[in-house]
Amino acid sequence: MTAEAMADAPTGRWKRLKEATAAAHQRIDTRIMAAAPFASRERYGLFLKVQHAFHRDINNLYHLPELQSAFDDLPVRARLTAVAQDLADLGFPIPAESDTAHEMPKFDAPTAAGWLYVAEGSNLGAAFLLKAASRLGLSEDFGARHLAAAPEGRGISWRKFTAALDAMTLTKADEERLFAAARNAFERVHALVELMMPLPGPTAPASQPEIAT
Numbered sequence: 001m002t003a004e005a006m007a008d009a010p011t012g013r014w015k016r017l018k019e020a021t022a023a024a025h026q027r028i029d030t031r032i033m034a035a036a037p038f039a040s041r042e043r044y045g046l047f048l049k050v051q052h053a054f055h056r057d058i059n060n061l062y063h064l065p066e067l068q069s070a071f072d073d074l075p076v077r078a079r080l081t082a083v084a085q086d087l088a089d090l091g092f093p094i095p096a097e098s099d100t101a102h103e104m105p106k107f108d109a110p111t112a113a114g115w116l117y118v119a120e121g122s123n124l125g126a127a128f129l130l131k132a133a134s135r136l137g138l139s140e141d142f143g144a145r146h147l148a149a150a151p152e153g154r155g156i157s158w159r160k161f162t163a164a165l166d167a168m169t170l171t172k173a174d175e176e177r178l179f180a181a182a183r184n185a186f187e188r189v190h191a192l193v194e195l196m197m198p199l200p201g202p203t204a205p206a207s208q209p210e211i212a213t
């Protein structure tokens with residue numbers, strides 16, 4: 001491989017990826033919060049359904065042989081079992097796979113890393129979500145297990161992941177696939193939110209406004 005074929009600088013990849021997906025993140029954050037996921041356990045259950053469908057999509061990626069040397073702790077990061085347990089804690093059924101079936105891409109290492117970036121990053125922001133969930137009586141031990149921090153701490157776990165992402169040896173074309181995959185993953189989650197987290201209806205005004213005659 002020639003030097004030209006390599007991505008310009010392996011360091012800084014994560015920062016560029018963060019910048020490239022910032023708008024997609026903001027869009028999904030706003031859309032999820034508009035669906036009032038912490039207004040009640042019922043509404044939180046809709047968020048859990050989205051999380052379950054997304055983590056079911058990507059669960060195999062945590063075990064992809066091509067990624068194990070770059071990310072040495074990948075299998076323990078998978079959160080599908082925790083989301084399923086959260087649904088069970090609250091008495092919600094596991095949504096049928098056929099309800100959310102989606103054609104996934106062919107996962108080579110860069111594509112898988114792009115999807116995993118989105119899933120792992122969402123655990124960083126989950127500190128805020130866990131705090132909101134605690135107001136519904138939920139915790140790392142009940143109903144909000146999948147929002148728990150890694151035992152080593154959220155920050156350390158995230159720095160390890162992004163350092164591994166930066167250290168991957170990728171061609172320019174590989175890196176472009178990784179970036180496109182992260183954008184596709186955000187789009188997939190957005191589509192799941194649209195499907196499973198309808199916006200709450202308008203609340204009736206407390207009193208009818210006076211109509212001038």
Ligand code: HEM
Nearest residue numbers: 018025028029032033117118119120121122124125128189
């Ligand atoms: C209610 C919705 C959400 C809120 C309030 C939220 C909030 C946050 C916050 C505060 C951070 C930054 C944490 C820090 O730097 O310490 C973050 C990071 C992140 N979140 Fe979210 N998030 C939400 C939903 C999601 C979803 C659904 C996904 C994707 C499935 C996601 C993916 C990410 C990613 C990839 C990062 C890491 C960005 C980076 O530093 O590279 N977030 N989120």
